[in-house]
Amino acid sequence: MINNENAVELRDIEMHFNMSSEKLQSLKEYFLKFMKRQLHFENFVAVDKVSFDIKKGDVFGIVGLNGCGKSTTLKIISGILKPTKGSVETQGVIAPLIELGAGFDMELTARENIYLNGSVLGYSKKFMDEKFDDIVEFSEMRDFLDVPMKNYSSGMVARIGFAIATVTTPDILIVDEILAVGDFLFQQKCEERINKMMQDDTTVIIVSHSIEQIERLCKHCVWLEKGKVKMIGETAEVCNAYKNTKRE
Amino acid sequence: MSSVATNKRSFFSDFKRFMPLLKNLVAKDFKIKYRRSILGVAWSVLNPLFTMLVLTIVFKVILRVKVGPGVDFATYYIVGASLWNFFSEATSTSLSSILTSGALIRKVYIPKYIFPLEKCVFALVNFSFSLVAVLAVMLIRGVYPTWATLLFPIPVIYCFIFACGLSLFLSAVTVYFRDVQHLYGVLLTMWIYLTPILYSTETLEQLAPSMQFVKYILYLNPMTHYINYFRAVVMYGVYGDLPSIEINVVCIAMSLAMLGFGALVFKKAEGKFILHL
Ligand SMILES: Nc1ncnc2c1ncn2[C@@H]1O[C@H](COP(=O)(O)OP(=O)(O)OP(=O)(O)O)[C@@H](O)[C@H]1O
Ligand SMILES: [Mg+2]
Numbered sequence: 001m002i003n004n005e006n007a008v009e010l011r012d013i014e015m016h017f018n019m020s021s022e023k024l025q026s027l028k029e030y031f032l033k034f035m036k037r038q039l040h041f042e043n044f045v046a047v048d049k050v051s052f053d054i055k056k057g058d059v060f061g062i063v064g065l066n067g068c069g070k071s072t073t074l075k076i077i078s079g080i081l082k083p084t085k086g087s088v089e090t091q092g093v094i095a096p097l098i099e100l101g102a103g104f105d106m107e108l109t110a111r112e113n114i115y116l117n118g119s120v121l122g123y124s125k126k127f128m129d130e131k132f133d134d135i136v137e138f139s140e141m142r143d144f145l146d147v148p149m150k151n152y153s154s155g156m157v158a159r160i161g162f163a164i165a166t167v168t169t170p171d172i173l174i175v176d177e178i179l180a181v182g183d184f185l186f187q188q189k190c191e192e193r194i195n196k197m198m199q200d201d202t203t204v205i206i207v208s209h210s211i212e213q214i215e216r217l218c219k220h221c222v223w224l225e226k227g228k229v230k231m232i233g234e235t236a237e238v239c240n241a242y243k244n245t246k247r248e
Numbered sequence: 249m250s251s252v253a254t255n256k257r258s259f260f261s262d263f264k265r266f267m268p269l270l271k272n273l274v275a276k277d278f279k280i281k282y283r284r285s286i287l288g289v290a291w292s293v294l295n296p297l298f299t300m301l302v303l304t305i306v307f308k309v310i311l312r313v314k315v316g317p318g319v320d321f322a323t324y325y326i327v328g329a330s331l332w333n334f335f336s337e338a339t340s341t342s343l344s345s346i347l348t349s350g351a352l353i354r355k356v357y358i359p360k361y362i363f364p365l366e367k368c369v370f371a372l373v374n375f376s377f378s379l380v381a382v383l384a385v386m387l388i389r390g391v392y393p394t395w396a397t398l399l400f401p402i403p404v405i406y407c408f409i410f411a412c413g414l415s416l417f418l419s420a421v422t423v424y425f426r427d428v429q430h431l432y433g434v435l436l437t438m439w440i441y442l443t444p445i446l447y448s449t450e451t452l453e454q455l456a457p458s459m460q461f462v463k464y465i466l467y468l469n470p471m472t473h474y475i476n477y478f479r480a481v482v483m484y485g486v487y488g489d490l491p492s493i494e495i496n497v498v499c500i501a502m503s504l505a506m507l508g509f510g511a512l513v514f515k516k517a518e519g520k521f522i523l524h525l
Binding site (some may be wrong): 017018026027028078079080081082094096098103105107108112115116118119120121122123124125 | 265280354355
């Protein structure tokens with residue numbers, strides 16, 4: 001059972017990927033390989049025995065070099081990926097902002113996409129009707145509402161995405177680098193909103209390559225290295241240690 | 249909004265939460281299908297009519313196929329074909345539904361059965377348009393609806409459940425083996441000829457003794473039962489008797505067996521979808 005004070009508990013999480021260069025996609029290939037006993041799977045461990053707790057109301061950062069398993073860990077927390085081993089427990093409604101434009105169909109207009117994306121997150125039509133103006137207001141995209149999203153810039157897509165995901169106060173908000181594409185004014189606006197959520201006891205999990213942003217927002221941090229927890233604790237400590245990493 | 253714990257998601261709370269998504273996806277498919285076509289929805293009515301015209305000329309006029317005493321061929325054909333088309337559209341579009349939703353599946357948590365289910369619902373929407381064509385042909389050919397016609401949702405629901413089950417199975421397997429798409433295309437072609445759409449099960453009574461096995465294949469084919477049921481109620485008084493309790497039991501058993509099997513395979517496979525997309 002999850003401890004009542006924790007929003008997320010990870011216990012010995014492992015995520016294995018099959019990295020064999022050729023993915024078998026046809027029955028014929030499969031049978032041939034099977035007969036020749038060539039069905040080898042090159043195992044790659046992207047996340048290796050990671051355990052940590054995130055307290056309710058915490059703002060929690062994950063730092064680490066490219067490919068160290070940050071996004072994979074976030075996907076495991078939000079239920080998108082099922083870990084190969086270990087247990088994940090979470091409490092409350094999760095709003096994941098894993099990647100830009102998740103749940104958008106670029107052929108449709110922003111107006112249509114707001115409803116589509118809302119339903120992807122499990123919000124009802126009535127709820128979206130009520131919140132529609134909020135979303136448009138926050139994203140500052142009113143003039144572009146009836147333009148197909150394929151004609152949007154990446155920052156504009158991020159604005160709409162962030163506005164939809166944060167229109168409720170989710171219990172857990174997961175942000176994977178998407179703040180980086182907004183301009184500095186919008187970044188400030190997002191940070192204000194995150195700060196406000198913190199006061200409302202939302203747990204926020206942030207991945208960012210901007211150490212300043214992590215230092216500014218987060219209370220606690222974990223530093224992942226090659227899929228393992230290298231260090232965990234107060235943001236200042238972890239970030240200082242991380243900043244001192246040398247190129248090998 | 250219900251609370252969602254990663255490893256305690258219940259089927260029913262998920263289903264309720266994602267109903268609006270199902271609706272939105274159907275609406276999206278609808279918009280994309282009928283956008284930039286002048287006749288739009290009318291195509292769903294005209295298409296079966298044209299096919300019916302051609303096939304009636306070939307099979308009735310040229311080949312002189314008989315489907316039973318006093319049974320109008322054009323009506324016989326279009327009633328059966330409409331349900332078959334629903335089934336074949338539902339299953340063949342579902343087949344690749346998980347693959348084409350990869351972008352979503354990789355980024356957000358959504359119960360994955362939504363995608364094949366959505367294709368089946370969308371096929372059902374298209375089917376309801378084709379019913380206009382069915383009704384038109386019936387009126388033109390003088391096969392008038394009776395009170396029994398109102399029972400038509402029953403075989404449609406049986407067929408829908410069967411199609412959902414098969415769709416779950418196909419969409420899951422296709423993620424692992426892409427050539428299922430081609431295989432299923434071939435299977436559908438054989439399947440349509442082993443379903444009484446252009447001929448009737450009654451004519452099979454005259455089969456040579458050595459060919460009796462064809463009859464058994466037909467009876468093992470669930471589509472035979474759904475289509476015959478559908479005809480029996482829609483064309484009541486002209487073709488077939490009202491389905492007995494036994495027939496209902498057979499239909500329900502076949503539908504639920506397929507749904508159970510499909511759901512089982514899907515559930516076993518869905519955890520690993522994301523690694524293969
Ligand atoms: N679906 C997948 N199949 C195979 N390998 C994968 C898959 N997803 C991630 N990986 C591997 O897992 C490792 C961790 O990836 P992840 O995306 O979590 O890195 P990250 O820490 O988010 O990096 P970045 O800072 O670049 O965003 C990488 O080596 C990547 O190649
Ligand atoms: Mg990443």
